[in-house]
Amino acid sequence: MTKPKPSNYVHDALFYASDDELLTAAVPFLSEGLARDETVLVECRDHINRLLTTALDDDPRVVCFPRPGSSGRPAGTIAWYQETLQAEVDAGISQVRGVGEVDFGPTPAQWAEWARFESVINQALAQYPLWGVCMYDTRVLPEEIVHAGERTHPHLMTTKERIANPQYVDPTDFLRSMPPPGPDPLASAPPDVHIPDLTNLADARRRIHRACLAGSAVPKSSVAEFVYAINEVATNAVRHGRRPVSVRLWTSPEWLLCTVTDHGTGFNDPLAGYLPGSSDAAEPGQGLWLARRLSDHVDAARTSEGFCVRLTTGR
Amino acid sequence: MVFSEELQSALGWDGHLLLLHQTEPERHLELAAWVRHGLKRDEKIIYTQLEDEPPARSILTLLANQNININGALRRKQFELLPLHEFYSPDGQLPLVEMALAEGYRAVRLSAEANAALSILPKARHHELESAMEEMCRTHPVSALCQYDRAMLTDDRLHEVASTHVRGVRASQLHTGGQADHLVLAGELDASTSDLLAAVLRAAGTDSPGVLRLDLSRVTFLSVVAARALVEGTQGFRACGGRVLLVAPPTDIEWFIRALGVDRRVRVELAGEAAL
Numbered sequence: 037m038t039k040p041k042p043s044n045y046v047h048d049a050l051f052y053a054s055d056d057e058l059l060t061a062a063v064p065f066l067s068e069g070l071a072r073d074e075t076v077l078v079e080c081r082d083h084i085n086r087l088l089t090t091a092l093d094d095d096p097r098v099v100c101f102p103r104p105g106s107s108g109r110p111a112g113t114i115a116w117y118q119e120t121l122q123a124e125v126d127a128g129i130s131q132v133r134g135v136g137e138v139d140f141g142p143t144p145a146q147w148a149e150w151a152r153f154e155s156v157i158n159q160a161l162a163q164y165p166l167w168g169v170c171m172y173d174t175r176v177l178p179e180e181i182v183h184a185g186e187r188t189h190p191h192l193m194t195t196k197e198r199i200a201n202p203q204y205v206d207p208t209d210f211l212r213s214m215p216p217p218g219p220d221p222l223a224s225a226p227p228d229v230h231i232p233d234l235t236n237l238a239d240a241r242r243r244i245h246r247a248c249l250a251g252s253a254v255p256k257s258s259v260a261e262f263v264y265a266i267n268e269v270a271t272n273a274v275r276h277g278r279r280p281v282s283v284r285l286w287t288s289p290e291w292l293l294c295t296v297t298d299h300g301t302g303f304n305d306p307l308a309g310y311l312p313g314s315s316d317a318a319e320p321g322q323g324l325w326l327a328r329r330l331s332d333h334v335d336a337a338r339t340s341e342g343f344c345v346r347l348t349t350g351r
Numbered sequence: 352m353v354f355s356e357e358l359q360s361a362l363g364w365d366g367h368l369l370l371l372h373q374t375e376p377e378r379h380l381e382l383a384a385w386v387r388h389g390l391k392r393d394e395k396i397i398y399t400q401l402e403d404e405p406p407a408r409s410i411l412t413l414l415a416n417q418n419i420n421i422n423g424a425l426r427r428k429q430f431e432l433l434p435l436h437e438f439y440s441p442d443g444q445l446p447l448v449e450m451a452l453a454e455g456y457r458a459v460r461l462s463a464e465a466n467a468a469l470s471i472l473p474k475a476r477h478h479e480l481e482s483a484m485e486e487m488c489r490t491h492p493v494s495a496l497c498q499y500d501r502a503m504l505t506d507d508r509l510h511e512v513a514s515t516h517v518r519g520v521r522a523s524q525l526h527t528g529g530q531a532d533h534l535v536l537a538g539e540l541d542a543s544t545s546d547l548l549a550a551v552l553r554a555a556g557t558d559s560p561g562v563l564r565l566d567l568s569r570v571t572f573l574s575v576v577a578a579r580a581l582v583e584g585t586q587g588f589r590a591c592g593g594r595v596l597l598v599a600p601p602t603d604i605e606w607f608i609r610a611l612g613v614d615r616r617v618r619v620e621l622a623g624e625a626a627l
Contacts, residue, residue, distance in 0.1 A: 115610070237541050238524055241572070260603065267574055271542045275576075312612070322611065323575045329610065 046167040047158055048198065049189035050135070051182065053174045055087060060195040062135050063091045065169060069133040070095055075124055077134030079103045080171065084137065105139030110153035111310060111328035114160045118312075121164035133167040140181050145333060145351065148214060151184035155210040156310040158190065169193055211306035217335050220348065222286035222293045233280035234270055234296075241267055244285050244294070251287030254350040259292070261330040262349045266294050268323035269334070269345045273298040277343060291332075291350030302336060302343030309334060362528035362537055362569075364388040367488035369516035370498045371547065377523055378498060382410075383417035385462070385496045386430075390419070394494075395456035396430045397447055399438035399463045401470060428454075435471050438463060443483060448493055458492035465499045465512075481515040496521075506546065513550035517558070520551060527551055532562055537569035540577035548577060552584025561593055564622075567600035578611050596622045 052058045069076040078088050079101040104113050140150045172185045187205045228247045248259040273281040277298030286293040309324030328334050331349040364385045372378035389396045414421040424430035451459040484495050520527040525544040528535040534555045585595045614621050
């Protein structure tokens, strides 16, 4: 098996079709980590965590987490990994290894978000000493998710070997290749709030907040986060885009939809907002990154009206 | 999330205040609240305005439109409208204050628009008077409301104006207060307040001994741009070894500060209310 150099992120995928295949590939990998006194993580469905920890003789050094996606959003999960791994590095740990299963969620829109996550972490975690194996149970996962997994991991682990993945696609290219989301059905009706020329952010926040609470059963905390997210996107449009900046909001009992459109050319980096960005005041990335952490979906595209950022939450 | 629709009463109407307005309706509302506060407390109010101020813009019309019985206050001389040259006499404003106190008033309020002052005073002299007013409000029972149109201020001028009103800002989304090494920020901090916030923080850093406590308990919104202003506005102070404590932020604001790494990257510390 080809072993990577230590100290940088290694992102493998393991596609398995039986518990035996899973154990044959994963247990030696995890055992090696324990033998080397590395931090060893398992982040899978509960019964898979149990399967693995039992096979490892319930070694108390194995740390179990819920799987990525079981709570939180992709951008927030990336931030959690960065903070957790940095804490390990600060504590003097030289290598972390683990296996995990992303919870892709029940809808194609969520599958796409978490497929982007799988791609973006190749870059987001590049500086951290983590050897992570993402496990794909081909018995239960939709073909679309498996296919995305085949394109987002530079190496594949099997029961016999570890090999370079010829289907791997660089994150920028992968994100560009993802089909744009379809139209949101809410947008076929007139918006509940329409601000055709945004000049006052505070007033816009108030109107949006009131409309969300009045028109939706989305929890108040999620509404508050959504308003923060919209504010960041609207601020970017006002500061970096071209007026007029128009804001539209649609509400429904289950979810909220907002579009922020300006007449500028927008940004062309598909990774924008997936990484925290710098503290440079001129850098628009941090606002978009926060928007991704505080809403369920953020998509950007050039339209006939201009550059449009669409945010949804609640679905 | 709480929206600060009652921000105007959050930190009161006393002291050396900067009314930084962006619209006339905003100026009218805030000025009327300030006058109303003084009238209710039986304080003397002395005002001046441009000699050729159109009637529609006159302070008397403005206050009447805000349902203040200004004629009654004029009759009993609790409210006095002075010509510019008397308000800005070469002896400064202390004689006006002393005369009002001698009339039996417990406190005195003074207000004017900056453009009125600058119609008869050079900028440097106006700045001197602002600095003197800052001192007078500390040492005498005096409050002043200095009215500036935000659109008329360049970045340098904003910093200059902020430096003489660090703890007395009354802008639509940002109020400041506090004393000595303790600066209270109240309101919604976003892109529209970020340059003012940065100017206030730069000025606050110059008169704080070694620790600057920023009380965030009344901040109801914080955006990325405003968080950057917190970092940039305190950069000079921290570069000289100063410590900045962000005290008692509400839960969502604290989350924001931590998520942006403000507390990790720039030696800004989060502290509980005990630090106040």
